[in-house]
Amino acid sequence: MTSNFNSHLIIIPTYNEIDNIPNFVSEISKFNVSVLFVDDNSPDGTGELISEISKSNIQLNLLKRPSKQGLGSAYRDGFSWGIEKGYEFFIEMDADFSHSFVDLKKIIEVSSNFDLIIGSRYIEGGGSQGWDFKRKLLSSTANTTSRIFLRSKVKDMTSGFRCYSKKSLNEIKYQETDSDGYSFQIEMTLRCVEKNLSIKEVPIIFNERRVGKSKMSNKIIVEALIFLINNGIKRWLNLKII
Numbered sequence: 001m002t003s004n005f006n007s008h009l010i011i012i013p014t015y016n017e018i019d020n021i022p023n024f025v026s027e028i029s030k031f032n033v034s035v036l037f038v039d040d041n042s043p044d045g046t047g048e049l050i051s052e053i054s055k056s057n058i059q060l061n062l063l064k065r066p067s068k069q070g071l072g073s074a075y076r077d078g079f080s081w082g083i084e085k086g087y088e089f090f091i092e093m094d095a096d097f098s099h100s101f102v103d104l105k106k107i108i109e110v111s112s113n114f115d116l117i118i119g120s121r122y123i124e125g126g127g128s129q130g131w132d133f134k135r136k137l138l139s140s141t142a143n144t145t146s147r148i149f150l151r152s153k154v155k156d157m158t159s160g161f162r163c164y165s166k167k168s169l170n171e172i173k174y175q176e177t178d179s180d181g182y183s184f185q186i187e188m189t190l191r192c193v194e195k196n197l198s199i200k201e202v203p204i205i206f207n208e209r210r211v212g213k214s215k216m217s218n219k220i221i222v223e224a225l226i227f228l229i230n231n232g233i234k235r236w237l238n239l240k241i242i
C-alpha cells in the first residue's frame, strides 16, 4: 500500500447503517488509513456501535451530530475535522458496500497525482451491478444532463466515491457549498472544474447496497434539478460560479 497512515482520511457518513459497520470495519482495517464516521444520531444505534468499536481501534474516529442533516453537510463537517487534524487526502465513501475495497485501493494509489480522483461508473471498465432499470436510468440521466447543462467533460459527476487533496478542498471553498445528495457531488465537481484543478476518473464497479435502506428521495432529485438549471444558465452565460 502506498498510503501513509497520517495522510489519508476516509470519511463515511452514516445514517442507520448498523448492520454494515462490523464488516466495514473489518475490511477497512486492512488499509493503512484513518477513518472518520459522521453519524447523525442514527435511531438504529449506528453511532453507539461505532463509539464502542473505536475505543479499542485508533484507526477509527466518530463525529457525532445531533440529527439528520444530510450527506453534503456531513462531508463539510468531515472535511473541516480532517483539515484541522492535518490530513492531506480526503476520501468519500459509503458505508453500505456499494463502493468496493478493490476500487478503494486503486483510488488511494493515484491519490497524490491529482487534485480530485472520481470513482467513475461511466468510463471504460466502470459500471454498476444490482440496480433495477429505474435506478440505472435515473443515474445515467443525472450524469448526462449534468454534463450537458454544465458543459463538463467529467463522465460521472454524481459519484460519491472520490478523493480530494487538501489543496483542492481549500481552493474550491467547500464550506460555501450548500447542497446535499446528488447535488453535493455535482456542486463539488463543478467547483473543481471552475478552478481548473486536475481531475482523474478511475473506473469503479458500483454495487447495490447489501443491507439497510437507501436514503434516496424525490427531494434529492428535485434539489439536483434546481441546481442544474441554476448553474447550467451561469455556465452557458460564462458567469462566475465561485
Ligand SMILES: Nc1nc2c(ncn2[C@@H]2O[C@H](COP(=O)(O)OP(=O)(O)OP(=O)(O)O)[C@@H](O)[C@H]2O)c(=O)[nH]1
Residues within 6 Å of the ligand: 012, 013, 014, 015, 016, 017, 038, 039, 040, 068, 069, 070, 071, 074, 093, 094, 095, 096, 098, 208, 209, 213, 214, 215, 216
Ligand atoms: N450522516 C449522514 N449520513 C447519511 C445521510 N444520508 C445518507 N447518509 C449516508 O451516506 C451514504 C450514502 O447514502 P445511501 O442511502 O447509500 O445513498 P445512495 O448510495 O445514493 O443510495 P443507494 O444506492 O440506494 O444506497 C450511506 O453511508 C448513508 O448511511 C445523512 O443525512 N447524514
Ligand SMILES: [Mg+2]
Residues within 6 Å of the ligand: 094, 096, 098, 209
Ligand atoms: Mg448507497
